[in-house]
Amino acid sequence: MKILIIEDNERVAGFLIKGLREAGHTTEHADNGRDGMYLAAGEKYDAVIMDRMLPGGIDGLTIIATLRSTGNKVPILILSALSDVDDRILGLKSGGDDYLAKPFAFGELLARLDALLRRSQDAMADNLLVLDDLALDRRSHKVTRGGKPLNLQTREFKLLEYLMRHANQVVTRTMLLENLWDYNFDPQSNVIDVHISKLRQKIDAGTSRPLLKTIRNAGYMLTSEQ
Amino acid sequence: MPHHQMHGSGSFRARLVRLFPRWFRNQLLASLLLNCAALAAFCLPLWYAWNNQIEEGRTDLILADARRLAADFRARGVDTLATRIHDRVGSNLNDTQQVIQLLAPDGARVAGNLPYVPPGAYQPNTGYAFRIEQQGRTKILSMALAELPGGYHLWVGRDTTRYVALERIFILGMGGSALIVFLFSAITAARTRRTMLNRVQAIDRTTAAIVGGDLSQRLHPAHADEEFDMLTGTLNGMLDQIVNLIQNVRHASNAIAHDLRTPLTELRSSLEHLSITRPPPEPTFDAIDHTIADVDRVIAIFNAIMRLAEIDSGTRRAGFKAFDLGRLIGEAVEFYAPVAEEAGIGLNHLGADGLMVRGDPLLVAQAIGNLIDNALKYAGSGSTIRIGASRDAGQVIIGVADNGPGIAPPYRDKVAERFFRLDQSRASPGAGLGLALVQAVAHLHGGALLLSDNGPGLRAAFMLKADSAELTPPEAA
Numbered sequence: 207m208k209i210l211i212i213e214d215n216e217r218v219a220g221f222l223i224k225g226l227r228e229a230g231h232t233t234e235h236a237d238n239g240r241d242g243m244y245l246a247a248g249e250k251y252d253a254v255i256m257d258r259m260l261p262g263g264i265d266g267l268t269i270i271a272t273l274r275s276t277g278n279k280v281p282i283l284i285l286s287a288l289s290d291v292d293d294r295i296l297g298l299k300s301g302g303d304d305y306l307a308k309p310f311a312f313g314e315l316l317a318r319l320d321a322l323l324r325r326s327q328d329a330m331a332d333n334l335l336v337l338d339d340l341a342l343d344r345r346s347h348k349v350t351r352g353g354k355p356l357n358l359q360t361r362e363f364k365l366l367e368y369l370m371r372h373a374n375q376v377v378t379r380t381m382l383l384e385n386l387w388d389y390n391f392d393p394q395s396n397v398i399d400v401h402i403s404k405l406r407q408k409i410d411a412g413t414s415r416p417l418l419k420t421i422r423n424a425g426y427m428l429t430s431e432q
Numbered sequence: 433m434p435h436h437q438m439h440g441s442g443s444f445r446a447r448l449v450r451l452f453p454r455w456f457r458n459q460l461l462a463s464l465l466l467n468c469a470a471l472a473a474f475c476l477p478l479w480y481a482w483n484n485q486i487e488e489g490r491t492d493l494i495l496a497d498a499r500r501l502a503a504d505f506r507a508r509g510v511d512t513l514a515t516r517i518h519d520r521v522g523s524n525l526n527d528t529q530q531v532i533q534l535l536a537p538d539g540a541r542v543a544g545n546l547p548y549v550p551p552g553a554y555q556p557n558t559g560y561a562f563r564i565e566q567q568g569r570t571k572i573l574s575m576a577l578a579e580l581p582g583g584y585h586l587w588v589g590r591d592t593t594r595y596v597a598l599e600r601i602f603i604l605g606m607g608g609s610a611l612i613v614f615l616f617s618a619i620t621a622a623r624t625r626r627t628m629l630n631r632v633q634a635i636d637r638t639t640a641a642i643v644g645g646d647l648s649q650r651l652h653p654a655h656a657d658e659e660f661d662m663l664t665g666t667l668n669g670m671l672d673q674i675v676n677l678i679q680n681v682r683h684a685s686n687a688i689a690h691d692l693r694t695p696l697t698e699l700r701s702s703l704e705h706l707s708i709t710r711p712p713p714e715p716t717f718d719a720i721d722h723t724i725a726d727v728d729r730v731i732a733i734f735n736a737i738m739r740l741a742e743i744d745s746g747t748r749r750a751g752f753k754a755f756d757l758g759r760l761i762g763e764a765v766e767f768y769a770p771v772a773e774e775a776g777i778g779l780n781h782l783g784a785d786g787l788m789v790r791g792d793p794l795l796v797a798q799a800i801g802n803l804i805d806n807a808l809k810y811a812g813s814g815s816t817i818r819i820g821a822s823r824d825a826g827q828v829i830i831g832v833a834d835n836g837p838g839i840a841p842p843y844r845d846k847v848a849e850r851f852f853r854l855d856q857s858r859a860s861p862g863a864g865l866g867l868a869l870v871q872a873v874a875h876l877h878g879g880a881l882l883l884s885d886n887g888p889g890l891r892a893a894f895m896l897k898a899d900s901a902e903l904t905p906p907e908a909a
Contacts, residue, residue: 400770
């Protein structure tokens with residue numbers, strides 16, 4: 207995938223370029239708002255990583271607003287040191303698709319970027335989600351593993367649904383918090399881990415091929431790959 | 433330069449202003465106006481009585497006199513009346529208080545002591561005041577005209593010149609009273625000013641010392657003037673608050689420094705260790721993972737501080753909206769339920785369905801989360817946590833109670849302070865900002881956090897001010 211990075215901090219940009227290339231993406235980089243605007247408007251990218259405060263007289267939100275006003279729907283991940291709730295809301299309102307505050311973990315950024323990249327291909331209307339021998343029916347609220355019905359509570363069902371929608375993608379704890387509970391704060395305990403381990407007991411217990419995996423320093427992934 | 437020319441008058445003006453500051457002049461003016469009003473209220477009726485009653489009475493007397501003389505004239509003729517007039521008043525105005533003048537139809541004087549009639553048209557039976565100049569002296573006469581048969585005119589009256597002096601005395605008296613009043617006002621104002629000045633200077637000296645850094649200074653109440661004691665009390669309260677704040681800042685800075693220094697120290701030494709020992713790749717990566725965890729701790733503390741600052745600034749109030757508190761609590765309980773189950777702690781939601789609250793749902797959720805989290809951390813296995821909410825007299829109380837070991841009374845007020853951690857909690861993760869956040873959120877919503885004994889255990893009451901007028905359920909969405 208071709209990613210545009212608009213970031214004025216050289217070290218952060220270099221770190222992003224290196225990390226994204228290792229993850230198999232191609233990148234282009236602009237270190238000021240003017241160049242960023244020029245590239246984003248002129249070329250076709252699969253996603254844009256956008257800093258908010260940029261030199262060159264044009265800030266990130268202005269670029270986003272301009273792109274959106276011309277009908278450009280490229281997924282945009284805002285990366286900013288402005289981390290207040292209001293800043294986040296403003297960023298998403300002006301047309302950003304996701305908002306990540308600095309300092310950030312690269313695993314978190316990669317997971318969110320993946321989610322953005324696949325959003326366009328996502329068939330939201332699918333009522334039957336299948337991964338390997340795990341199947342989830344959204345209409346009847348039934349989950350089966352190898353044909354055997356599993357008894358999930360509502361929240362466990364929602365959690366599994368989210369993981370299946372993002373199958374083969376890393377899903378971070380904050381993504382789960384934001385998308386499933388609407389909490390944008392860090393709960394002091396490892397609550398998410400406990401939720402995951404309960405879900406894991408239900409879907410993976412007694413099978414030789416566990417599907418729900420923990421990705422170190424990042425989060426979780428539901429995948430059939432061993 | 434004009435500045436130069438103005439200097440002299442400017443300094444004089446400045447001195448005048450210093451001697452008679454604006455408030456002093458205002459007070460003086462006010463007191464003067466008040467006293468003059470009182471004086472006028474006293475004198476004006478007197479003046480009115482004088483003018484109306486006495487003047488009118490005099491006119492009546494004069495008219496009666498005129499009627500008597502007219503009767504004489506009709507009965508005995510003009511000569512008899514002329515003689516009688518001459519007998520009574522002679523021909524000189526200075527001789528007597530009475531003034532009488534009989535005029536022939538052609539206007540010639542027949543008898544009497546009025547030197548002349550000032551020009552003008554006169555009606556009979558009406559009182560007039562004449563100002564007569566005679567031998568260099570001014571006479572004020574009160575006169576009335578009577579018409580006699582045969583075209584004769586008769587002027588009868590009194591010399592009221594001496595009353596002019598009385599009037600003058602009256603006015604002088606009033607002016608004198610006004611002057612005395614003015615003097616008293618000035619003296620009182622000056623005395624008040626000096627007293628106030630002394631008090632203000634005392635306050636000024638103390639506050640200057642405090643500004644200079646001596647925070648132990650306090651103002652002393654005078655016990656004499658209540659207003660100043662009120663002010664003194666307020667100022668002392670303010671000073672206590674400032675000292676409190678400074679101590680808090682100092683305490684918080686120390687705590688931040690301590691809480692950040694610990695992970696930073698660990699971070700630094702592990703990195704240094706790696707750099708010196710150059711271990712093989714595997715242990716190196718393990719060590720790096722540890723250092724990342726250290727950095728994450730620093731970031732978490734930092735985020736918590738930023739969140740507190742954001743709440744304290746009050747900007748989040750702009751985004752207040754009505755939300756279902758019962759549902760919010762239900763979701764929080766559901767969120768923490770697996771953790772409670774794993775820790776062997778009961779988590780009971782007492783239910784508060786449809787309890788609408790106006791506020792920031794995200795912050796309230798975080799606050800409730802922190803309270804549950806705290807209870808889960810410290811209540812201990814086998815205990816039970818109960819969570820409920822109720823509306824009571826203008827406020828909504830969210831209660832989170834456990835039956836664990838609780839907090840000893842002396843520490844109950846302390847635990848909500850920023851970065852305060854009980855010794856037994858030092859080992860568990862967190863920065864000592866959990867309850868501080870709950871308290872800040874409560875303050876943002878016009879409420880408070882109250883910790884009490886649950887006998888046994890801890891009961892945290894998280895209160896929000898509820899203005900019920902705005903608490904209509906939102907449209908079904």
